[in-house]
Amino acid sequence: MALRRKDILGLKDLAPDEIDSILKTARTMKSIIISGNKKAPHLQGKSVVTLFYENSTRTRLSFELACKYLGGASANLSSTGSSVAKGESLIDTGKAIEAMGTDVIVIRHPMSGAPHLLAKNVKASVVNAGDGMNEHPTQALLDMFTVLEKKNRISGLKVAIVGDIYHSRVARSNIWGMTKMGAAIKVVGPATLLPPKLEQTGVKVCSSLEEALDGADVVIGLRIQLERQKKVLFPSIKEYSAHFELTEKTLKYANRDALVIHPGPINRGVEISSDIADGENSAINEQVTNGVAVRMALLYLLTRRDAYEAVN
Amino acid sequence: MRLLIRNGHVIDIKNGLNGKLDVLIWENRIADISRGIDPGGCQVIDASGKYVLPGLVDMHCHLRDPGYEYKEDIISGTRSAAMGGFTSVACMPNTNPPTDNKTVVRYILDRAKREGAVNVYPIGAITKGLAGLELAEMGEMKAAGAVAVSDDGNPVKNAGLMKKAMLYASMFGLPVISHCEDPDLSDEGVMNEGYQSTVMGLKGTPTAAEEVVVAREVILSEYTGVPVHIAHVSTALSVEIIRWAKKRGVKVTAETCPHYFSLTEEACRDFNTLAKVNPPLRTARDMEAVIEGLKDGTIDVIATDHAPHHQDEKNVEFNLAKSGMVGFESAFSLAVTYLLKPGHLTLGELVEKMCANSAKILGIDKGTLEVGKEADITIVDLDREWLFKADELLSKSRNTPFDGFCLKGKVCWTIVGGKVVVSDGELVL
Numbered sequence: 001m002a003l004r005r006k007d008i009l010g011l012k013d014l015a016p017d018e019i020d021s022i023l024k025t026a027r028t029m030k031s032i033i034i035s036g037n038k039k040a041p042h043l044q045g046k047s048v049v050t051l052f053y054e055n056s057t058r059t060r061l062s063f064e065l066a067c068k069y070l071g072g073a074s075a076n077l078s079s080t081g082s083s084v085a086k087g088e089s090l091i092d093t094g095k096a097i098e099a100m101g102t103d104v105i106v107i108r109h110p111m112s113g114a115p116h117l118l119a120k121n122v123k124a125s126v127v128n129a130g131d132g133m134n135e136h137p138t139q140a141l142l143d144m145f146t147v148l149e150k151k152n153r154i155s156g157l158k159v160a161i162v163g164d165i166y167h168s169r170v171a172r173s174n175i176w177g178m179t180k181m182g183a184a185i186k187v188v189g190p191a192t193l194l195p196p197k198l199e200q201t202g203v204k205v206c207s208s209l210e211e212a213l214d215g216a217d218v219v220i221g222l223r224i225q226l227e228r229q230k231k232v233l234f235p236s237i238k239e240y241s242a243h244f245e246l247t248e249k250t251l252k253y254a255n256r257d258a259l260v261i262h263p264g265p266i267n268r269g270v271e272i273s274s275d276i277a278d279g280e281n282s283a284i285n286e287q288v289t290n291g292v293a294v295r296m297a298l299l300y301l302l303t304r305r306d307a308y309e310a311v312n
Numbered sequence: 313m314r315l316l317i318r319n320g321h322v323i324d325i326k327n328g329l330n331g332k333l334d335v336l337i338w339e340n341r342i343a344d345i346s347r348g349i350d351p352g353g354c355q356v357i358d359a360s361g362k363y364v365l366p367g368l369v370d371m372h373c374h375l376r377d378p379g380y381e382y383k384e385d386i387i388s389g390t391r392s393a394a395m396g397g398f399t400s401v402a403c404m405p406n407t408n409p410p411t412d413n414k415t416v417v418r419y420i421l422d423r424a425k426r427e428g429a430v431n432v433y434p435i436g437a438i439t440k441g442l443a444g445l446e447l448a449e450m451g452e453m454k455a456a457g458a459v460a461v462s463d464d465g466n467p468v469k470n471a472g473l474m475k476k477a478m479l480y481a482s483m484f485g486l487p488v489i490s491h492c493e494d495p496d497l498s499d500e501g502v503m504n505e506g507y508q509s510t511v512m513g514l515k516g517t518p519t520a521a522e523e524v525v526v527a528r529e530v531i532l533s534e535y536t537g538v539p540v541h542i543a544h545v546s547t548a549l550s551v552e553i554i555r556w557a558k559k560r561g562v563k564v565t566a567e568t569c570p571h572y573f574s575l576t577e578e579a580c581r582d583f584n585t586l587a588k589v590n591p592p593l594r595t596a597r598d599m600e601a602v603i604e605g606l607k608d609g610t611i612d613v614i615a616t617d618h619a620p621h622h623q624d625e626k627n628v629e630f631n632l633a634k635s636g637m638v639g640f641e642s643a644f645s646l647a648v649t650y651l652l653k654p655g656h657l658t659l660g661e662l663v664e665k666m667c668a669n670s671a672k673i674l675g676i677d678k679g680t681l682e683v684g685k686e687a688d689i690t691i692v693d694l695d696r697e698w699l700f701k702a703d704e705l706l707s708k709s710r711n712t713p714f715d716g717f718c719l720k721g722k723v724c725w726t727i728v729g730g731k732v733v734v735s736d737g738e739l740v741l
Binding site: 012089090091109111112113114116117131132133134135169172195196197198200201 | 510513515518583627630631
């Protein structure tokens, strides 16, 4: 099934059957990755540009590899070293990229809504690779793919999200996506790092790590963004860890076979201890493989849109 | 030249006018208001089925001149005002250079006199450069023609300085207009803090950022005994604080703007930068409280906060978009649609809040219909429904969230000092 939309801007506006179809396609894509012969024809004749206004290791590389494994052309542009540094507007930059024959623009931007602005102004498909505090849909899709692989379902699972919820686009996308797929979500973090009226999204806001992890099937750790420390959102890393770090001890509150995932990069000993990050409950490294598979699926489904539209 | 407005329903409650009357204009003044004036030798406006009001007075707008003429200038701004039925407007000092000295005040008055379509009253800055550090030369600005002081757009953060500003301004009888916002609480917020900001992942400005300063200003006003005017009230608790202060006898007055009684934070959905404004659009609960405040007299004035911005300043990332919306040409119709038609205000009350009250706070001799006064008159058709279109505005800017709204009530004629500026909905300059 092709997608019924030009862009992937967030999970907020994807329907459950669309999410399902992306996750199913990703399973096929993962078999291409592990087959060893990573040269499939799905994106032949298509081009993808990654436009990143923020740093990235996993997301950017996985989009580029996803494109290459499927036989498409990929190129990248960073805000530093391009005309963005000269003050070129997002819309003008996007139009220039499109004018070179680009089919899909993958954008990461520090401001919420930037991909939406771009999508409105170009005919190319736009994929949100993280915008401000809003959404990081491909991360949540790969998280859901990982959960599905390990737990065979999402519906009915208890999911705990721990850490800086306020600034986290990963938390938001997972809240939208997993809630849609039938999971029950609890969140916990310092009171200064919880967004207002979060309960209205259907999640339970907990006041302690113990309460949040109680009976959890899946635990999502979030990176504490150390660069935000100057904003005095909590007194010290030490005090943060004392209350919110995922350790062997705190993880005992969760189900014994609870799956631990984290979008990376991780701060060892801050939000997650090494024994948990590298332990048997953790799927942190597999998440990275799954990230390529999910992005292959998305790029394929989005570029098939032409065919879909021609038929319908 | 004699101009006769015939058969209209004249409304000016303060002067006891509420009925079918004719209005005769001789030269630039109102010569007679009575029944059945002989039309012989007069140019006649047939106002049958329409209402004849004092010219609307807007005590809060941005004409962007000098400095930001690409957004608006005194010519386009006053034409836009006239189209919206305003015959007098008071413009805020966040120009470039800022209106913090007599020279800029004089420039605005000179240009308005030569080229403006309506009366313009400059508001001077409270502090030099709107920087919130040192008092501006209020005495000189007053002598040059400023009618009030405000650092609108920028809050005066320092409470001690605000106290001094009130005391100092009172020597010259200059009203102090406060843009109430605690910048540490708004903390780079770009919309209302609440469910929608959480959903969109945007930083929110809590209602408390406004309310703590509203509370501060009424306490300072009680302490100094100097009147204070609260600009663009947007939250339920602000209304409550002002209501409380008025009961205590504090000399506080307040205004709100049409977008605070017609829109909520929902208008920002899909990162709609046209709905980005400061203070931000709030919740339905706040909107209801603002309407309640208008009804019980807690809020004295409806002002536009007309804030033109170029489309290149709005067609950008939400965080980067400028705050504000144009308001002259929609304000009256929004008030009719959202306050008069649902029965929240009578036409008499609406007229008071858009004419007499704002004029009184500014201390200008406007906003009423009296024989002998300058003939500033607005004639409106309350039954007319029309499609509000951004691309038909007379303002240089198009930044309105109301494009495509079906509004009730339309300004048909605007007469400024006896001169017809808008005739049958068309600018006639």
